[in-house]
Amino acid sequence: MRRVKFLLQIFLALMLLAVPTQAAESTWQPEIRIGILSSAQSVELEISASGVIVDGADAKKILGKIAAGEKISFDAGKIEAEAIEIRGEKVALKDLQVTINGKKYFGGVRLAKTGNALTVVNLVPIEEYLRGVVPNEMSIAFHAEALKAQAVAARTFALKNRGRHKAEGYDLCATNHCQLYNGVEEVAATDKAISETRGEVIVLSNEKLVDANFHTDSGGMTENIFDVWKTKASHLVPVAELETKTQPWTKEFPAQSFAERIGGGLGELKFISLSKLEIGKAASDRTSSGRAKTVTIVGSEKTVQVSGIDLRTKFSLPSTLFDVEFKEDKVIFTGYGRGHGVGMSQYGAQAYAKSGWDYKKILAHYYTGTGLKKLY
Ligand SMILES: [Zn+2]
Structure with a gap:
């Protein structure tokens, strides 16, 4: 009898030990x-x-x-x-x-x-915030591993930029200045991607959170952050893509209206100079990923140099990965990809996910020299 009681006590003690272990799956998460x-x-x-x-x-x-x-x-x-x-x-x-x-x-x-x-x-709570962000930042039809990569990038962005709007009394705004947040969304695919990566963020070897920039489609190679925003970051340097020359695009402008929009007393458009695009090849007028750095525009009155980034803004071009030519009274841009090209390419992530890469491999590819850390 005594032995039975003793065994029962051990059993109960084990039960008690088992309960906290189960509850140890953290429920805490940052509030933003x-x-x-x-x-x-x-x-x-x-x-x-x-x-x-x-x-x-x-x-x-x-x-x-x-x-x-x-x-x-x-x-x-x-x-x-x-x-x-x-x-x-x-x-x-x-x-x-x-x-x-x-x-x-x-x-x-x-x-x-x-x-x-x-x-x-x-x-x-940040994990609930992400449920209202990730479906707006990436197509919910994308591969599960691409959605997980996006969830980790969005979580890293939010925690890294906490307090960005401190002067206004909050951490982040709900527009795409920070991340597009649309309140309650219950989307099974993105909810799953968020819960399966719960608490995971991208860090450098010193465990510091990184700036996890991303864009729609690099078109063939990502861009060095320095060539876009003049800031340096060892993890935001050009990396190759599985597929190149993706999402080709063309934009045409009549020469006269092109010259007028360039402005600055250019006069009549005579000539446009930009070396031929080779993805991943730098030139004096192209960055190391091959994007247009400076375009020389010759007019009857003046010659001006305009940066690829300024041309992209002025003419709403999808990217700076382009060729440009002036013929038959038209200025024709032909290019690839969409967005600034810095950090993870969402279409690239999708291509890698479909080829069998998991989200960890995708993130390590786009954010050079980084790893993942589970914060909670
Ligand atoms: Zn904002």
Whole structure:
């Protein structure tokens, strides 16, 4: 009998040990603040579970309660505290949804007074934030490993740039200045990519988070960040693609309107000079990936040099990986790819994923010398 009791005690002790091990799968995750509205006179809110209204400077100071499904309008002039926050009374932020002026967001909300108006900020756990970002940044029809690479890049961007809008009272904005965030989205493919890479970020060998820039399609080779933004980063240097000359494009402009848009007293267009494009080959007028660095434009009155980046902006060209010619009174650009070309190419990631690479290999390819770290 004593032996049975003893065995039972051991069994119970093992059970107790087993429980915390299971719970050890971390549920903690960083909370970030996303700016939704600024200069709002009033805002209408509704939350999915019963919530508490707390002082924005002291979360322990409860100012009131709000019932699940209750619509409340907050006027800038009627809020006494400098800021208030609405969080779940019994549920964690990740299990709460807040409707702000009719649009649903994961998490809770912070209303901060700026003069006579309100800044409306979504308080959201980062993994929930990513659910509203990744489907807007990459086609949800892409391969699972490409979506995972995108999820890790977006998570790294968010954590690296936390506090980018500190002066305005939040971490990141919801537009593509930071990352396009559209509130609650429930997309199975991207939700899976996010949960399967939970907490993973891209780091350098010293464990520092990297700038995880990405773009639509490099067209054949990615670009050195220095050639786009004049800043140096050892992990953002040109790398080759599985496929080259992807997404070919052409844009034509009548010579006269081209010359007018170049401006600066060019006169009548006479000649345009840019060496022939060879992907991955530098020239005096091309960067090491082959993108147009400087284009010489000769007019009847003047000769000007315009950077490939300025031409891309001025004429809305998809990329700077182009050739240009002047013939029959037309200026014709022919090029490949889409976007600035720095960091991960999304179409390139898709091509590598389809060829059998996993997201870790894809990220290590596009972000030279980096590895992954699971933060939580
Ligand atoms: Zn922003």
